Amino acid sequence: MTYELPDLPYDYDALEPAIDARIMELHHDKHHQGYVDGANSALEKLQSMREGGDFGDIKGVERNLAFNLSGHVNHTVFWRNMSPDGGGEPGGELADAIEERFGSFDGFKRHFSEAAKGVEGSGWGMLLYDHLGDQMIVGIAENHQNQTPQGTTPLLVLDVWEHAYYLQYENNRGEYVDNFWDVVNWDDVAQRYDDCKGRTIQ
Amino acid sequence: MSQELPPLPYDYDALEPSISEQVLTWHHDTHHQGYVNGWNSAEETLAENRESGDFGSSGSAIRNVTHNGCGHILHDLFWQNMGPEGGDEPTGALADRIEEDFGSYDAWKGEFEAAAKNASGWALLVYDSFSNQLRNLVVDKHDQGALWGSHPILALDVWEHSYYYDYGPARGDFIDAFFEVVDWEEPSRRYEQAVEIFE
Ligand SMILES: [Fe+2]
Ligand SMILES: [Fe+2]
Numbered sequence: 001m002t003y004e005l006p007d008l009p010y011d012y013d014a015l016e017p018a019i020d021a022r023i024m025e026l027h028h029d030k031h032h033q034g035y036v037d038g039a040n041s042a043l044e045k046l047q048s049m050r051e052g053g054d055f056g057d058i059k060g061v062e063r064n065l066a067f068n069l070s071g072h073v074n075h076t077v078f079w080r081n082m083s084p085d086g087g088g089e090p091g092g093e094l095a096d097a098i099e100e101r102f103g104s105f106d107g108f109k110r111h112f113s114e115a116a117k118g119v120e121g122s123g124w125g126m127l128l129y130d131h132l133g134d135q136m137i138v139g140i141a142e143n144h145q146n147q148t149p150q151g152t153t154p155l156l157v158l159d160v161w162e163h164a165y166y167l168q169y170e171n172n173r174g175e176y177v178d179n180f181w182d183v184v185n186w187d188d189v190a191q192r193y194d195d196c197k198g199r200t201i202q
Numbered sequence: 203m204s205q206e207l208p209p210l211p212y213d214y215d216a217l218e219p220s221i222s223e224q225v226l227t228w229h230h231d232t233h234h235q236g237y238v239n240g241w242n243s244a245e246e247t248l249a250e251n252r253e254s255g256d257f258g259s260s261g262s263a264i265r266n267v268t269h270n271g272c273g274h275i276l277h278d279l280f281w282q283n284m285g286p287e288g289g290d291e292p293t294g295a296l297a298d299r300i301e302e303d304f305g306s307y308d309a310w311k312g313e314f315e316a317a318a319k320n321a322s323g324w325a326l327l328v329y330d331s332f333s334n335q336l337r338n339l340v341v342d343k344h345d346q347g348a349l350w351g352s353h354p355i356l357a358l359d360v361w362e363h364s365y366y367y368d369y370g371p372a373r374g375d376f377i378d379a380f381f382e383v384v385d386w387e388e389p390s391r392r393y394e395q396a397v398e399i400f401e
Pocket of ligand 1 (some may be wrong): 161
């Protein structure tokens, strides 16, 4: 299959004032598109390698696939994780699970925020579903794919690449992370949690 | 020893229009300062742990030395390998060596630009003291992609904080603009120093 850039589920300016329209436009149209193109081009190269039998640059192409496809996955989830009607706290089963796992919603929020603020360089703060432990964990991805545990599915992700906030927040990543909570779409996160729960790997 | 942030060797607006006064101010005063602080604070943790004999946090503090130390070292060079009078090609012994090791200045530059486009951190021209030759490196963050025994000669910061405010996603334009202000005096000095020590 060929990967395609999904439309944003809202207008560029819909997340203001948390994230301004200019950032959303560049972020979705240029950066995310770039990852989609990069993932497709890596897949094409792999196919011609199989056809031609010359696997000379296999390592570089697999690296490009991991980077760009992870970029595509993370951004796809990220857009849906946010909504102009977002904010507040989760309800239902997700709320109970967060409380059980992290002690309290505030405890989770603090953990996730510190992880996102603490990413060295470009990367992501992530709430992940760990399919081996059948439980949620908070993780960090450097770039899009490094230092993330295997066997996990992203439930809630926050892009802390400088392209995600610099034009609006300048070097104040902390303020950006704090404002992110105002636009979190907990319905989407709950749906993802529901899809993952009980799906374990042995 | 405690690390300190050296002042920029020129005014904050000296590299305009390649790099705006605003970007240079943030970059030097907050980002670079952050690496200096991070390095010092990691050293303090290590010293305390050595004193108390509890080494629980030493592994992660050593990582912090690498991350912040490399950040400080590379920014320190980056500021010095640019200047308001820059924009020329290298001359003298370094120019000869670039031609010898890369075939031509243009071949070196093409490869260095490819490194800058590929990196999530830095493109570096280094003197590799193991093979006794110049080479380009692709660096993620400040330290991933290092080659042991290599000494940075010329550094280009391609973290987004380095250009995003001025250029948006157009990193290629920033790389072109870097060559309008590149200053080869410090790289030449470092190259000659490396040759003296290692050859
Ligand atoms: Fe992004
Ligand atoms: Fe930098």
